[in-house]
Amino acid sequence: MRRLIALAAAALIGAPAAAQSSADEIAKYRAMLADGNPAELWEAKGEALWKQPRGPKNASLQQCDLGRGPGVGKGAFVGLPRWFADTQRVQDLESRLLTCMQTLQGFDAAEIAKTPFGRGEQANIETLVAWISSESRGMKFALPQAHPAERTMYEAGKRIFFYRAGPYDFACATCHSQEGKRIRLQDLPDLTTAKGAGAGFGAWPAYRVSSGELWSMQRRLNDCYRQQRFPYPGYASDATIALGVYMGVTAQGAESIAPALKR
Amino acid sequence: MTFTSRWIAGGAALLVIAAVAAGCAMAPAPDYDKVALDMIKGSFRPQGQAGLDRLQQDEAQRLCSGPTAPAPADLKRIETAELATVKPPPSGRYIGDWREGEKLAQNGRGMTWTDPAGTPAGGNCYNCHQMSKAEISFGTIGPSLYNYGKLRGVQDPADPASAPIVQYTWGKIWNAKAYSACSEMPRFGHAKVLSEQQIQDLMALLLDPKSPVNQ
Numbered sequence: 001m002r003r004l005i006a007l008a009a010a011a012l013i014g015a016p017a018a019a020q021s022s023a024d025e026i027a028k029y030r031a032m033l034a035d036g037n038p039a040e041l042w043e044a045k046g047e048a049l050w051k052q053p054r055g056p057k058n059a060s061l062q063q064c065d066l067g068r069g070p071g072v073g074k075g076a077f078v079g080l081p082r083w084f085a086d087t088q089r090v091q092d093l094e095s096r097l098l099t100c101m102q103t104l105q106g107f108d109a110a111e112i113a114k115t116p117f118g119r120g121e122q123a124n125i126e127t128l129v130a131w132i133s134s135e136s137r138g139m140k141f142a143l144p145q146a147h148p149a150e151r152t153m154y155e156a157g158k159r160i161f162f163y164r165a166g167p168y169d170f171a172c173a174t175c176h177s178q179e180g181k182r183i184r185l186q187d188l189p190d191l192t193t194a195k196g197a198g199a200g201f202g203a204w205p206a207y208r209v210s211s212g213e214l215w216s217m218q219r220r221l222n223d224c225y226r227q228q229r230f231p232y233p234g235y236a237s238d239a240t241i242a243l244g245v246y247m248g249v250t251a252q253g254a255e256s257i258a259p260a261l262k263r
Numbered sequence: 264m265t266f267t268s269r270w271i272a273g274g275a276a277l278l279v280i281a282a283v284a285a286g287c288a289m290a291p292a293p294d295y296d297k298v299a300l301d302m303i304k305g306s307f308r309p310q311g312q313a314g315l316d317r318l319q320q321d322e323a324q325r326l327c328s329g330p331t332a333p334a335p336a337d338l339k340r341i342e343t344a345e346l347a348t349v350k351p352p353p354s355g356r357y358i359g360d361w362r363e364g365e366k367l368a369q370n371g372r373g374m375t376w377t378d379p380a381g382t383p384a385g386g387n388c389y390n391c392h393q394m395s396k397a398e399i400s401f402g403t404i405g406p407s408l409y410n411y412g413k414l415r416g417v418q419d420p421a422d423p424a425s426a427p428i429v430q431y432t433w434g435k436i437w438n439a440k441a442y443s444a445c446s447e448m449p450r451f452g453h454a455k456v457l458s459e460q461q462i463q464d465l466m467a468l469l470l471d472p473k474s475p476v477n478q
Contacts, residue, residue, distance in 0.1 A: 152293050159299035164324040166317040167374050167456055168449040169440075171328060175404065183390050183402045192330070225307075229374045231317055232310035239306035242299070 039130055039207040039259035042214045046131030049124055055105030064100035066093070066132065077136035078256050081244045083147040090153045092244045093129055094218045095236035113235040117219045129205045129216045133258040140255055141202060143248045150245065153238075157246030160239050161191070170228040172243070176200065186263065191247055198254025201247035206260040214259065217244060311376035327445035341444035348453045349434045349441055357429050357466050358420045364468030365475065367461055368394055374456065384456050386465055387449070394468070395475035404447055412470040413477040420470045432469055436462050 050061045066076035081092040098109040112121045164171040176191040189200030204217045221240050225233045233240050323341045326333045370385025393407035415428045437452030451457040468474050
């Protein structure tokens with residue numbers, strides 16, 4: 001643990017330099033920290049929280065079914081979002097965690113969905129997604145597409161990805177449908193190809209050096225929509241889950257590196 | 264066929280799809296375009312200055328929302344309609360101060376739900392374009408604009424000989440879709456992102472021989 005704290009401190013000291021320098025410098029910095037991503041701090045906390053009895057029902061999440069059976073964490077992340085029979089919904093990791101926190105622990109899922117990122121139970125979800133995604137590190141994305149609802153979410157997600165609107169006419173596709181483009185010095189993954197979606201979608205949740213925070217996929221999408229000048233996407237809303245299905249299916253076969261290290 | 268032209272074709276195309284599906288005795292495929300639109304309508308909430316009205320598409324946005332470009336006739340129709348929105352400066356003054364233009368080009372803020380309503384937006388230029396030689400932190404979604412005026416032979420923007428390029432540049436900033444229907448560039452004048460004064464300053468950044476863009 002002391003090693004992790006030292007690394008986190010090093011990351012914070014290094015943050016301003018990394019944010020200002022070129023993509024090469026960022027890549028070097030990332031390589032330097034490859035064996036000690038500060039996300040490990042979130043992973044360790046998430047593993048403990050998963051097992052800890054909490055909430056009005058004083059229960060742990062150990063019976064939570066993330067798609068591979070109750071309590072199975074390994075391989076769950078690379079199969080999400082997917083159809084769940086009990087909720088009759090296609091769910092991503094975070095909407096599924098909301099379900100488990102409500103049904104098993106007695107938390108109010110709607111209340112958690114309304115909580116700002118990084119606070120209260122939202123901060124706890126960040127640790128849980130860090131740990132659960134780390135359990136699939138090195139495994140390949142293999143989202144199921146057998147259920148009609150999963151195919152519908154893919155098709156809807158694709159259309160939402162290309163949906164241009166707002167005062168700037170931006171869509172997700174504006175920044176993420178061509179290879180080798182960047183905003184300022186920030187490289188942009190082409191999320192319409194397997195390679196790009198693997199590198200982009202496959203990296204989140206991630207530790208963000210520039211803010212010293214661990215961002216979940218929902219938070220990543222939320223900030224994209226903010227910069228698109230769109231209104232606020234609801235936490236775990238269907239549009240965000242559909243985008244997850246579109247990006248995840250496009251990334252099929254790519255190796256998961258989450259939780260990754262980002263600028 | 265793009266999603267958007269299918270959205271436009273609407274009911275007629277759906278009837279055809281439904282008829283074909285019925286003929287093959289198969290369950291009709293879901294209307295994915297409608298599913299996606301309903302999902303968008305149900306998934307967002309207003310926040311700060313970003314209201315739900317921003318989800319409403321105009322024709323140009325709708326036609327340019329597919330993975331492939333719209334049909335040539337649609338492109339032409341968009342460009343004609345968007346060109347008609349371009350308003351030349353009532354004062355007749357096209358060129359402002361390039362120093363202010365450079366500040367605007369650097370500024371990527373404005374119109375997000377975290378920006379206070381009413382604060383002037385920046386031009387976002389460096390996010391997507393190379394502009395001056397000194398600024399190496401530039402994006403590549405748009406073409407390089409380094410030496411924009413110089414390469415087009417503009418020695419004096421006030422010279423009548425410069426009028427065509429001056430007027431085109433004003434139009435491009437005002438409404439980029441007038442010249443390229445599905446351009447990635449915002450319609451800064453048409454969408455009221457930038458004021459007339461701000462556009463004059465960006466014009467100076469691009470066209471004034473003394474601007475860092477033309478060094």
